[in-house]
Amino acid sequence: MDSPLNNREIASRKRREQVLDAAAACFVERGFHQTGMREIAKRASVSLGNLYNHFPSKHDMLIGLAELELSSVDPFVEMLMRNVRPSVCLREFTRAYFQHCSDHDAAILYLDIAAEAMREPDIAERFLQARSTLAEALTSLLFKGVESKDFGPSIVDTSTADLILDLIEGAAARGSIDASKPDMLMASIEAMVFAALRH
Amino acid sequence: MDSPLNNREIASRKRREQVLDAAAACFVERGFHQTGMREIAKRASVSLGNLYNHFPSKHDMLIGLAELELSSVDPFVEMLMRNVRPSVCLREFTRAYFQHCSDHDAAILYLDIAAEAMREPDIAERFLQARSTLAEALTSLLFKGVESKDFGPSIVDTSTADLILDLIEGAAARGSIDASKPDMLMASIEAMVFAALRH
């Protein structure tokens, strides 16, 4: 009964995703502002005009990607909320999130989005929302860890989670520019975070 | 004899600086790729064609700015090499460098240069050189501090300095996107760094 409607809707959604994937790939390769709509269309195997049936503008594609980025933190939020010993949980999170941020393509795209966010408020909005969701979950974990004596009490405040994230992301981003060994970097980060949190 | 030549040389250097300042201002306002050469020329009160007497291309202007960025770390390197108690020195450096990185315009330009560095090796080179100069000086200080028992020995390795810089820079950059209070942020950074380094 409703299958023909759904079919069309599903097809349209697929196209949207297709286009967004192509856009992401292009932006990674050449940067947001260097990428032309033609490139995206070609890569998505979609006609140029049809791009605009799915996204009203190039800018909106970046918003789409920023929102994808936003939802990409969900698994990490879940990870932070599991009922596991906080120190164990933090260690696992740190590794997983660093690995996530170290992905070369993701890092490049992240930088481009961040750069655009400095001038476009609606990008900034999505960008920061993803961040604060994650920071809140991490803050909860840290306080739980202080309570359970996993972490020393002295330095944990509402900024700590943000700083840990800054550290992980910053290190991963830099690691993407120079080609330093991620494993060593990772071990150092872990050491630093836990050193800061110890009693 | 050579004074007329010098005068000309001096004038030319001034022009170059003038142009670079204008370029920086434009890049901050609208981003590297959105800025046109005409804009820069107008802002520098220089004719469009004359721009090319000072920089062979737009790309070279960005290199010029990356090199300026490079030399902007000099005072911080000096600061790190003073003969002061390492913990005092580090505290002062942390504050000063964070403040430096928190400047809104500088942060925007920094992000743009970083984004460009991901795709342009000659930008990356300057960008990373500035970074490693600073990291080396900081590493020296940290080891000095370990020797003098200012810092606990356990976690200091060759990556530590980089991570501290990642933390400071990352936090400052994020602070520039959302408009969080830099003073509070700064206190938290200091706390975190020293917590990580304590015995």
Add this chain to the structure above:
Amino acid sequence: MDSPLNNREIASRKRREQVLDAAAACFVERGFHQTGMREIAKRASVSLGNLYNHFPSKHDMLIGLAELELSSVDPFVEMLMRNVRPSVCLREFTRAYFQHCSDHDAAILYLDIAAEAMREPDIAERFLQARSTLAEALTSLLFKGVESKDFGPSIVDTSTADLILDLIEGAAARGSIDASKPDMLMASIEAMVFAALRH
């Protein structure tokens, strides 16, 4: 038996009218060539594709409007053919037709159609047919007036009616561009027409 068909026919005719009204409104607001089919569809509350069930092309919409224009002269033709003293009849016609041509929206649309008529023969055809229908009726009236001694004989020829219409239309159109007072203009037109026709 044929009522369901008729219902459908009636509905279709209504849609057609709906679309034509929307097109007219759009053309008035933004001009024929600046108006997009999407705009018209939205304004007519009709889907884009469905537009083409009623008009095979945008061009045909303009033809439709030119034909509407054509039929809009019917009441004036009737007015000219009434059995009234020619001078009275002419005075009434002049006033009514000037008023009709002075309507701002109609004037804009009229100009657009005229401009298009210069390059599209099938528009020109409709455009001129409306005109000649009116001119013929007016010519009849003028000759009747000459016979009845309402008007002086000397200048009335087959072009006179056209010129009177040119005068009324031209003045009304110009009055629509600058915003001069139509009442004064109208009185002057009347004076001029009757001065030309007097003995």
Add this chain to the structure above:
Amino acid sequence: MDSPLNNREIASRKRREQVLDAAAACFVERGFHQTGMREIAKRASVSLGNLYNHFPSKHDMLIGLAELELSSVDPFVEMLMRNVRPSVCLREFTRAYFQHCSDHDAAILYLDIAAEAMREPDIAERFLQARSTLAEALTSLLFKGVESKDFGPSIVDTSTADLILDLIEGAAARGSIDASKPDMLMASIEAMVFAALRH
């Protein structure tokens, strides 16, 4: 001394004129909105980009043409101000101006400009200024003619000149759409104008 500067200036002016001529030709052929900048560039034997060194936008080209139109009335103004018997002067003017307005290309361009003037105030401004300059000169002549008893006094008021111009222009424009004989039309116009003005 100043010749090199002048040479460049002269060359630039020539180019501007060249471009404006090409634009006029294109607008006549295909209409303002159907003409693309590439067409104009090609016709003017100028590169596309260079067009924008001479006119900031397509719109400004139309303004340029409207201003040219404006200055094209100068000879007619002069004609109206000669020290000749008013009735003779008017007859000559009527003929000359009608001939001028009957030029097919000029008429087409005139219509396009008029249509654009309905939506663009800065076009309307130039358009109406040309008109009112002419109307003022004609008004002077008419009053002079009334004084000298060339014309009957009754109907001449401040609108009369405008109406005479409306008549001439309207008739010429219509004559350009249908292909009626201009000579006959011209004779009828003259008859009508003088009939209206006679004692």
Add this chain to the structure above:
DNA sequence: TATGAATGAGTATTCATTCAT
């Protein structure tokens, strides 16, 4: 050194129209 006209490929976006559903 300084100027700005000249170049033509490149930009994001819109267009009228078609067509599978």
Add this chain to the structure above:
DNA sequence: TATGAATGAATACTCATTCAT
């Protein structure tokens, strides 16, 4: 009849760069 996704050529305009002066 009705829908709106799909098409790709066309739109006005901007770009970094060159070059004659």
